[in-house]
Amino acid sequence: MKIEKVEVLVSSPDRNFVTLRITTDDGLVGLGDGTLNGRELAVASYLENHVAALLIGRDAHQIEDTWQYLYRGAYWRRGPVTMAAIAAVDVALWDIKAKAANMPLYQLLGGASRTGVRAYGHASGLDVPELFDSIRKHQALGYKAIRIQTGVPGLGSVYGVASSPTVGGKRYDYEPARRTALPVEETWDTAAYLRHVPTVFEAVRNEFGPELTLLHDGHHRMTPIQAAKLGKSLEPYDLFWLEDCTPAENQEALRLVRQHTVTPLAIGEIFNTVWDYQTLITEQLIDYVRSAVTHTGGISALKKILEFAAQYQIKSGIHGPTDISPVGMAAAMHLDLAIHNFGIQEYMQHGDATNEVFIQSFSFEDGYLHPGEQAGLGVTYNDEAASKFEYQGAYLPVNRLKDGTVHDW
Numbered sequence: 001m002k003i004e005k006v007e008v009l010v011s012s013p014d015r016n017f018v019t020l021r022i023t024t025d026d027g028l029v030g031l032g033d034g035t036l037n038g039r040e041l042a043v044a045s046y047l048e049n050h051v052a053a054l055l056i057g058r059d060a061h062q063i064e065d066t067w068q069y070l071y072r073g074a075y076w077r078r079g080p081v082t083m084a085a086i087a088a089v090d091v092a093l094w095d096i097k098a099k100a101a102n103m104p105l106y107q108l109l110g111g112a113s114r115t116g117v118r119a120y121g122h123a124s125g126l127d128v129p130e131l132f133d134s135i136r137k138h139q140a141l142g143y144k145a146i147r148i149q150t151g152v153p154g155l156g157s158v159y160g161v162a163s164s165p166t167v168g169g170k171r172y173d174y175e176p177a178r179r180t181a182l183p184v185e186e187t188w189d190t191a192a193y194l195r196h197v198p199t200v201f202e203a204v205r206n207e208f209g210p211e212l213t214l215l216h217d218g219h220h221r222m223t224p225i226q227a228a229k230l231g232k233s234l235e236p237y238d239l240f241w242l243e244d245c246t247p248a249e250n251q252e253a254l255r256l257v258r259q260h261t262v263t264p265l266a267i268g269e270i271f272n273t274v275w276d277y278q279t280l281i282t283e284q285l286i287d288y289v290r291s292a293v294t295h296t297g298g299i300s301a302l303k304k305i306l307e308f309a310a311q312y313q314i315k316s317g318i319h320g321p322t323d324i325s326p327v328g329m330a331a332a333m334h335l336d337l338a339i340h341n342f343g344i345q346e347y348m349q350h351g352d353a354t355n356e357v358f359i360q361s362f363s364f365e366d367g368y369l370h371p372g373e374q375a376g377l378g379v380t381y382n383d384e385a386a387s388k389f390e391y392q393g394a395y396l397p398v399n400r401l402k403d404g405t406v407h408d409w
């Protein structure tokens with residue numbers, strides 16, 4: 001079964017997506033997600049100009065060999081652009097292999113280890129009443145686990161969430177990239193944040209009780225000692241995890257955080273290989289691996305990272321914001337269903353236009369996702385619908401302290 005056609009599809013239904021479509025000589029079609037939020041065309045160009053021609057004529061069944069060929073063969077290893085491009089190829093080939101086997105992809109990954117995949121959603125509000133409202137809406141959708149993000153008094157925005165979460169009944173359409181000529185600039189004050197967040201969690205626990213699973217994302221904004229302080233101050237509210245508490249480049253920073261708090265730690269949405277996790281996993285400095293299938297070289301690579309993590313009782317928490325396309329989400333769900341050390345799956349909901357372009361077979365019931373039983377990933381790409389939504393440049397915000405210093409976003 002040879003690869004005959006490779007297409008790089010860029011469309012912008014609700015937001016920008018980069019999709020790779022591979023067709024074999026016997027007519028099987030596979031999809032892969034290569035979306036890198038705010039830098040989409042870099043991956044599209046990498047695939048178009050440097051990868052597509054290498055794939056023509058290759059045996060579509062040789063997934064591992066193709067992965068190694070693209071990773072080692074480029075000489076320049078790692079990095080989000082390279083790894084998103086390799087992920088797109090890897091996932092498209094898994095989709096094809098599963099279609100050739102006439103099985104849903106999770107069967108090829110070892111079969112189902114559970115009946116459904118527990119998901120968490122994102123509740124947010126500029127103040128506590130708005131946040132409570134958002135939590136109730138998520139509960140009404142079935143979510144049993146909810147990430148809590150809130151405005152900090154004196155700062156105008158809530159980071160990492162939609163600018164207008166419920167406008168027109170649509171959710172998170174531009175989350176959190178905006179289609180502006182220049183990135184939006186936001187203001188940050190870590191001390192105010194550290195004072196405020198525990199009061200919000202206290203209010204949420206008082207209102208919603210002990211059983212609701214709560215998560216929080218620090219978005220790399222703290223130093224290790226600040227993160228340690230936050231972890232400690234959140235202990236009474238029993239978080240499922242505190243995510244990305246410090247900048248992710250320095251794995252050693254987590255040692256200090258870990259010494260001071262028993263709040264579980266999750267990290268890795270901006271990581272792209274197992275090497276980013278080496279110290280974190282072997283020293284058991286984290287509890288959850290946050291990588292996306294899309295940004296870490298695909299199913300082949302993330303499965304290896306998760307199996308390595310499993311030896312240290314570390315579980316999965318695969319990244320699933322709206323900038324992971326429905327193709328990347330489907331890949332995550334198949335992997336979630338199959339691996340033993342599943343933890344939780346992030347699931348924000350895509351908008352109507354996205355669902356028009358990507359025809360999907362997954363279900364979300366009573367807080368649990370399931371990828372469905374269609375052969376392959378269970379996603380098809382509607383070219384006609386996609387042609388209505390042209391690429392538009394979009395940026396994630398840039399963050400500054402009150403004195404103008406650029407800070408981590």
Ligand code: EZ4
Pocket residue numbers: 037160161176217219269321322323346396
């Ligand atoms: O801000 O995916 O945990 N989820 C997140 C995301 C990220 C975006 C960045 O592209 O932090 O919402």
Ligand code: CO
Pocket residue numbers: 217219243244269
């Ligand atoms: Co995050």
